[in-house]
Amino acid sequence: MTSDVRHIVIAVDGPAAAGKGTLSRRLAEHYGLNHLDTGLTYRATVKTLIDRGLPLDDETVAAETARTLDLSNLDRSVLSAHEIGEAASRVAVMPQVRKALVQAQREFAKTPAGAVLDGRDIGTVVCPDAFIKFYVTASPEVRAKRRFDEITGNGGSADLPTILADIEKRDARDTERADSPLRPASDAHLLDTTEMGIETAFETALRLVDAALEH
Ligand code: DC
Numbered sequence: 605m606t607s608d609v610r611h612i613v614i615a616v617d618g619p620a621a622a623g624k625g626t627l628s629r630r631l632a633e634h635y636g637l638n639h640l641d642t643g644l645t646y647r648a649t650v651k652t653l654i655d656r657g658l659p660l661d662d663e664t665v666a667a668e669t670a671r672t673l674d675l676s677n678l679d680r681s682v683l684s685a686h687e688i689g690e691a692a693s694r695v696a697v698m699p700q701v702r703k704a705l706v707q708a709q710r711e712f713a714k715t716p717a718g719a720v721l722d723g724r725d726i727g728t729v730v731c732p733d734a735f736i737k738f739y740v741t742a743s744p745e746v747r748a749k750r751r752f753d754e755i756t757g758n759g760g761s762a763d764l765p766t767i768l769a770d771i772e773k774r775d776a777r778d779t780e781r782a783d784s785p786l787r788p789a790s791d792a793h794l795l796d797t798t799e800m801g802i803e804t805a806f807e808t809a810l811r812l813v814d815a816a817l818e819h
Pocket of ligand 1: 620621622642644645647669689692693696723724725726774778
């Protein structure tokens with residue numbers, strides 16, 4: 605099945621570098637749905653603060669910046685830097701920032717074409733009524749190696765132990781924050797890509813979505 609007349613929302617959550625972005629893009633392409641990488645909204649907030657020389661630890665200023673973000677203008681190539689992701693997880697602990705971004709993400713999810721959203725709290729907070737939910741994970745070592753390969757594959761230089769330490773720090777910050785911590789929704793399908801790889805995860809997800817669409 606490649607398309608469906610129903611408006612569906614697919615929620616994909618998981619820690620950094622687990623493969624949820626690739627999985628989400630491919631699901632969106634396959635089912636003709638719009639896709640929002642919600643991590644980019646946190647990254648864009650932090651990048652805007654940095655570009656404007658504003659502090660990263662002032663919740664009021666960060667929330668105001670989040671409220672004025674243009675979701676149609678999120679440039680992945682500019683926002684994908686490892687350091688931006690690290691800084692993004694710091695503003696992501698601020699409830700006022702989350703409130704502003706979650707509101708924009710929910711608007712996106714209403715798009716008539718249907719949508720795939722990926723992030724940390726899509727199935728639990730942003731779209732708790734999503735048609736289907738996935739939680740994509742992998743061991744920290746495998747995720748660090750993927751990030752390392754991605755950076756060096758793009759001609760950059762990276763240090764694997766540093767990336768692993770950053771990933772573990774980010775996991776701790778994302779899972780331990782008080783507001784909307786990273787955790788699987790109780791009705792999410794778990795996809796562990798440590799051994800199965802992203803291609804197999806995609807095929808597994810397709811089978812699950814197709815089965816749900818038949819009901
Ligand atoms: O997925 P990512 O690495 O681009 O996300 C960057 C940071 O943004 C992540 O460490 C935590 C935060 N984030 C969040 O709190 N909630 C989301 N739905 C998406 C990202």
